[in-house]
Amino acid sequence: MTGTALDTPPIPEWEALAIAEGRHAEPFAVLGPRDFAGKTWITAFDPWADTLCAVIDGVEHPLPRLHGPLFCGPVPTTRDYRLKGVASDGSEWTQDDAYRFGPVLSDLDEYLLGEGTHLRLWEALGAHVMEHEGAQGTHFAVWAPNARRVSVIGDFNHWDGRRHVMRKRGGTGVWEIFVPGIGDGTAYKYEVVDRHGQPLPQKADPVGFGAEHPPATASVVRDISGYGWTDDAWMETRAARNRRDAPISVYEVHLGSWKRIWDQGGRPLSYKEAAEDLVGYAKDMGFTHLELMPVSEFPFDGSWGYQPVGLYAPTIRFGPPHEFRDLVEAAHQAGLGVLIDWVPGHFPTDPHGLGRFDGTALYEHEDPREGFHHDWNTLIFNYGRREVANYLVANALYWLEEYHVDGLRVDAVASMLYRDYSRPHDQWVPNVHGGRENLEAIAFMQRMNTEVYGRCEGVMTVAEESTAFPGVSAPVDGGGLGFGYKWNMGWMNDTLDYISREPIHRKYHHHQVTNTLSWAFTENFILPISHDEVVHGKGSMWEKMPGDDWEKSANLRAYFGYMWGHPGKKLLFQGVEFGQPSEWNHDAQVDWDAAHRAPHSGLQALVRDLNHLYRDTPALHVKDCEPDGFGWIDASNADQSVLAFCRYGNEGDAPVLVVCNFTPIERTSHRIGVPQGGTWTEILNTDSSAYGGGDRGNMGAAEAEEVAAHGQGHSLNLTLPPLSTLMFSPR
Numbered sequence: 001m002t003g004t005a006l007d008t009p010p011i012p013e014w015e016a017l018a019i020a021e022g023r024h025a026e027p028f029a030v031l032g033p034r035d036f037a038g039k040t041w042i043t044a045f046d047p048w049a050d051t052l053c054a055v056i057d058g059v060e061h062p063l064p065r066l067h068g069p070l071f072c073g074p075v076p077t078t079r080d081y082r083l084k085g086v087a088s089d090g091s092e093w094t095q096d097d098a099y100r101f102g103p104v105l106s107d108l109d110e111y112l113l114g115e116g117t118h119l120r121l122w123e124a125l126g127a128h129v130m131e132h133e134g135a136q137g138t139h140f141a142v143w144a145p146n147a148r149r150v151s152v153i154g155d156f157n158h159w160d161g162r163r164h165v166m167r168k169r170g171g172t173g174v175w176e177i178f179v180p181g182i183g184d185g186t187a188y189k190y191e192v193v194d195r196h197g198q199p200l201p202q203k204a205d206p207v208g209f210g211a212e213h214p215p216a217t218a219s220v221v222r223d224i225s226g227y228g229w230t231d232d233a234w235m236e237t238r239a240a241r242n243r244r245d246a247p248i249s250v251y252e253v254h255l256g257s258w259k260r261i262w263d264q265g266g267r268p269l270s271y272k273e274a275a276e277d278l279v280g281y282a283k284d285m286g287f288t289h290l291e292l293m294p295v296s297e298f299p300f301d302g303s304w305g306y307q308p309v310g311l312y313a314p315t316i317r318f319g320p321p322h323e324f325r326d327l328v329e330a331a332h333q334a335g336l337g338v339l340i341d342w343v344p345g346h347f348p349t350d351p352h353g354l355g356r357f358d359g360t361a362l363y364e365h366e367d368p369r370e371g372f373h374h375d376w377n378t379l380i381f382n383y384g385r386r387e388v389a390n391y392l393v394a395n396a397l398y399w400l401e402e403y404h405v406d407g408l409r410v411d412a413v414a415s416m417l418y419r420d421y422s423r424p425h426d427q428w429v430p431n432v433h434g435g436r437e438n439l440e441a442i443a444f445m446q447r448m449n450t451e452v453y454g455r456c457e458g459v460m461t462v463a464e465e466s467t468a469f470p471g472v473s474a475p476v477d478g479g480g481l482g483f484g485y486k487w488n489m490g491w492m493n494d495t496l497d498y499i500s501r502e503p504i505h506r507k508y509h510h511h512q513v514t515n516t517l518s519w520a521f522t523e524n525f526i527l528p529i530s531h532d533e534v535v536h537g538k539g540s541m542w543e544k545m546p547g548d549d550w551e552k553s554a555n556l557r558a559y560f561g562y563m564w565g566h567p568g569k570k571l572l573f574q575g576v577e578f579g580q581p582s583e584w585n586h587d588a589q590v591d592w593d594a595a596h597r598a599p600h601s602g603l604q605a606l607v608r609d610l611n612h613l614y615r616d617t618p619a620l621h622v623k624d625c626e627p628d629g630f631g632w633i634d635a636s637n638a639d640q641s642v643l644a645f646c647r648y649g650n651e652g653d654a655p656v657l658v659v660c661n662f663t664p665i666e667r668t669s670h671r672i673g674v675p676q677g678g679t680w681t682e683i684l685n686t687d688s689s690a691y692g693g694g695d696r697g698n699m700g701a702a703e704a705e706e707v708a709a710h711g712q713g714h715s716l717n718l719t720l721p722p723l724s725t726l727m728f729s730p731r
Contacts (some may be wrong), residue, residue, distance in 0.1 A: 009036040009043065015068065016067030019045050024160035025149050027720040032099030033078035037420055042081065044097060047162065049085035055094065058082045080134065090287030094317045096180035097162055101132055104139045104171060113143070113240035114172040116386025119451060121394035122312055122402070125498070126207035127175070129183050129223040136365055137180035140188070140219050142205060144358035145173020145385060147192050152177060153202065154218070155596055160489045161191035161199070173358075173387075187218040189352070194359025204309060206363075206391070209321060211297040211313045216353040219310070224321050224402060231404060234332035238406055239458030241288065241337055242484070247621040248569035249611050250339065251287040251577075252530055253278065254304060255295070255318055256575050260589040260693060268589075271314075271323040275330035281335055285577060285604075286611025289337040291409055293531065295324065296343070299350050304531070304586055305341065307348040307378060309342040311395045314403070316714055321403075328404050337406035339462065340399060344392045344448075345412040346378035363388055369429050374416065375422050383416075384440035400456040407460035408452070411482070414466045416441040442481065449482030461486040461528060473524040488525040488568055496533065499559045503641065503663045503723070506685045510638035513562065513662070517635075518647075521627040525568040529576050534584045544577040551664060553579065553599035554693065554723035557606050557686035559658060561725025564610040565622050565647065565658035578604035602692025606689065609691075613684060617729070618649035621718045633673050633710045634658070640665075642720065644672050644710070657728040661720040666696060668719045677704040680728040681714055687721035696721035702728065 011030060018024040021029070033042050044063060053060040053069040055077065062074035063083075074080065084094045105113075105124055111127075112118035125141045132139060141154045150166045150634050156179065157163035166175035189202040204211065208219035240246060256268045258278060269277060282290055294305025297313040305315070312326040331338045347363070349355050354363040364379040365371025371380045382388050399405050415421045420428040420436045431439050449461055463472050463481065465669060466489040474480025498512035534540050545552035556579050564570060575590045578600040594600045615619045623629020633644035641662040646655050657680065659672055674680060681701050687693030702716040709715035720726065 003333050007037075007267070008066065009034065009041050011066060011070070011072065011272055016070040019049065019070060020068045020162065020533075022149065022151070022165070022193070024052070024165065027165045027166065028167045030482055032097060033075075033081075035303060039074045040078055042075050042078065042097070043070065044083055044099070045070055045162070046083065046085050047160070048158075049089055050088040051086045053084050054081045055084050058479075096135060096137070098177055098179050101135070101178045102547070103167060103169065103179055104130075104132060105141060110169050110174070113174055113387070114170075116390040118390060119397055119455070121390060122207055122209075122398045122462075126205060126209060126312065126389070126452050127188065127219065127221045129221060129225075130178075131364055132178045132180075133179040136183065138176055138182050138186065139176065139177040139178045140205075141174055141189055142166075142207070143172075143174050144192055146195050146360045146362070147175070147358040148195050148197055148327065149193040150175040151191040152179065152188055153191050154182070154186055156186065157669070158391075160190075161193075165273070169608065180219065184221055184223045187212055187700075188219040189218050192358055196359070200356070200359055203357060204352045205314045206354055206357070208310055209313055211310045211316055213316050214299050214301070217299065217309075217350070219313070219366070220316070222313075222321050227322055227325050229325075229329065229404060231329050231332040234335075235404065235458070238337060242406065242458055242460040244625045245385070245622040247288060248526070249287050249614060249616060250289045250291045250526070250569070250571040251282045251285065251434060252291045252293070252528075252571055252573040254293045254574065254586060256301065256304075257584070257586045257589055259592070264464040268318065269506050269606060271319040271327040272416065274318070275327045279327070279330045279334050279336060282331075283334045285608050286615065287336065288611075288615065289339055289406070290331055291339040291571065294341045294343055294411075299348065299353075301586065302420070303348070306343055307346070307376070308343050309348065309350055309353040311343075311392075312398060314688050324402055332404070338404075339407040339409050340405050341411055342396065342399070342408040343411045344381060344395070344444075345410075345416045346373050346380050348375060348378050361393070367429060369423075370419070373422070377557075381436070382440075383418060383444040389444045389447065392444065396448050396452055397455060398730040400452065400459055406458070407462060407463040407484070409464060410445075411464055413445070413472070414469070416445070417465070417467070417469050421625060445481050446476045450476050453482070453484075462487065465489070479593065484524060485526050485569065486496075486523040487528045487571075488516075488520075488523075490519065490567070491525070491568070491613055492529065492533065495559070495562075496544065497673065498556060499662070500546065501521050502546045505710065506641045506662050507638045510641065510643075514635045514643060516566070517630065517632070520567045520630070521625060524625045526571050527563055527566060527568040528571040528572060529563075530571060531573045531584060534573060534576065534580075538583070540580050540583050541576050542581045543583070547640075547664075549599060553603060554664070555693055556603055557693065558662060558723045558725045560603075560607060560610060561684060561686045561727070562658070562660045564614050565620070565645070565656070565660075565725065565727060567630050567647070569624055570614070572607070577607040587680065599692035606686060606691040609684070613727070617656060617683070618653040619647045619729070620651065622649045623647075631675075633712065640667065641668070642667070654729045659718065659720060659726045659728075661724050664722040666720065666722050670718050671707065671709045671715045672718055672729075673710030673715045674704050674730075675712055675714070676730055677706065677714045679703055679731045682726060683729050684727035685721070685724065686726075687724040693724070694721065696724075697726065
């Protein structure tokens with residue numbers, strides 16, 4: 001080394017070389033200010049500088065070259081100094097020295113991170129614009145316990161991983177650094193060197209709040225603080241709107257294809273535009289909730305968001321984070337709840353993502369029999385690792401607390417529950433008891449639901465779960481998974497198979513529209529006609545229907561009437577509400593031209609009226625999840641493909657009779673038993689001309705006669721239009 005122990009701090013040449021080559025794991029022990037031999041010294045690294053000085057109160061203090069690009073010199077004080085470099089070509093630059101700042105994370109942060117109980121993880125990790133020790137800048141923190149070195153890189157340091165090597169915090173495996181002078185909008189990544197000294201592909205921030213527009217892959221600093229929410233009135237009432245006895249009718253939307261601006265290159269609506277157009281449409285249609293397909297950042301449009309890389313970043317495709325909040329707030333002002341699809345089940349193998357983040361299987365399993373989905377070519381989270389479970393639970397809370405979303409619909413729950421999900425018999429690892437259940441995933445979901453319902457008043461969680469796993473929507477303290485609701489996939493599969501058949505064959509499959517009641521109250525169900533039913537060659541709902549256009553329309557109208565009468569909350573995917581003729585295409589938009597012409601406009605009018613009827617009629621919703629809210633009148637008329645049932649509300653609520661005729665035959669003088677006498681008003685007729693039907697029916701009402709039928713003391717003598725659903729309620 002040059003100098004002596006009396007005139008320069010003792011920095012061996014090998015240590016200087018390690019810093020210059022980016023091999024030094026603890027540069028904070030060398031760089032920055034420190035006292036030595038009664039003087040204050042600054043040691044700095046700048047590979048681009050020919051000369052370097054510290055600027056303090058406008059005075060330049062030269063820092064002589066020590067070893068290679070390492071400079072060191074005495075200064076009178078280290079108060080607010082900056083580094084001024086001059087290159088050999090005469091170019092100059094002045095910048096703050098990140099190594100003069102102390103750590104930001106507290107001992108409590110470190111303790112909670114290590115314990116896996118930091119439920120506000122996003123406040124510790126990620127990139128935070130802040131003032132620290134009198135300077136404005138951004139604090140970066142990332143978990144990489146098996147890395148030898150982690151650096152934050154970006155344009156601010158020429159993407160040079162030697163420049164901002166981070167400080168490792170104890171045994172937690174968290175690295176942090178405060179970089180002065182950079183803020184909102186700065187693109188960055190992490191350069192990670194594994195335990196063997198090998199550099200990994202540059203990584204996006206697992207807790208980054210923003211990202212570049214794909215196909216670019218860097219994270220982007222986003223200041224998510226300071227949004228002025230004005231939805232207090234909504235937040236105070238949403239618990240009542242999400243309860244089991246509330247009318248819940250969900251409009252599922254893919255933001256990228258709901259509507260496009262064709263005179264601007266066919267771009268999708270922004271969050272702010274959707275706050276007007278989408279929210280206004282959903283409100284007019286009478287839906288109670290919007291459900292957005294995944295909005296967390298994802299690299300490939302064709303995944304629709306179900307292969308996320310940035311779980312903490314609202315996708316930039318439609319705008320920055322505050323504008324996503326604008327969409328949520330607009331929905332709340334319009335009386336609409338907002339659910340988002342949440343994907344904690346798997347993540348893609350993109351090199352900038354979570355896979356082998358620090359050179360080891362950090363977020364995923366090492367064994368591909370536990371950690372790889374062959375169906376989707378994705379990696380599976382290691383739910384048994386406390387830091388990973390904490391990462392996901394905190395992410396659920398993040399969306400609910402930071403963005404005021406009203407619920408999470410959890411994707412692919414079945415794939416999480418079972419270790420042998422879609423695997424050959426020799427390609428999975430049994431649990432500790434030798435069984436197929438993923439005990440760690442079950443514990444994670446129970447913890448997630450416990451924390452979400454315990455900390456975020458009035459929200460809901462919804463499971464997309466396609467098996468008969470018990471207690472999905474049962475409380476955790478009773479052994480359940482703790483979800484608020486579960487999609488009724490059995491109802492969807494059976495009834496779609498039934499309604500897709502030619503009417504002449506339906507009598508042989510009558511059980512498909514009646515047996516659904518045998519399990520209708522085993523969970524808190526939502527009846528879903530989702531995006532999965534109108535894509536990948538399955539055809540649109542319109543295309544599924546047999547017959548000509550009139551029959552297709554009538555079939556769909558009768559089916560929707562049956563669906564809104566059936567116990568369970570409701571969900572329709574975009575375009576289904578008016579019978580979009582073509583299959584969903586994520587690169588296009590909803591076929592709004594079809595929505596404006598008959599017969600599709602009539603179907604749209606029916607769904608609008610069904611939503612309002614459902615909301616305004618207690619018997620149709622207050623006991624959606626209670627067996628005493630339903631009673632069969634006639635479930636056995638398979639030959640005529642007719643079924644009838646009653647829906648009941650609380651004491652004092654008028655019941656509703658639902659009668660379905662799933663054949664194209666008009667049935668006159670058809671007697672249906674009812675539980676009481678008097679006049680029964682026809683509150684819905686899907687054959688109304690307003691919906692594109694033939695206006696056949698009962699002139700608006702029917703009088704109950706004291707003629708016993710179907711085990712009831714009274715009955716109605718009805719006309720059942722072809723392919724129709726009728727609803728009646730006593731005056």
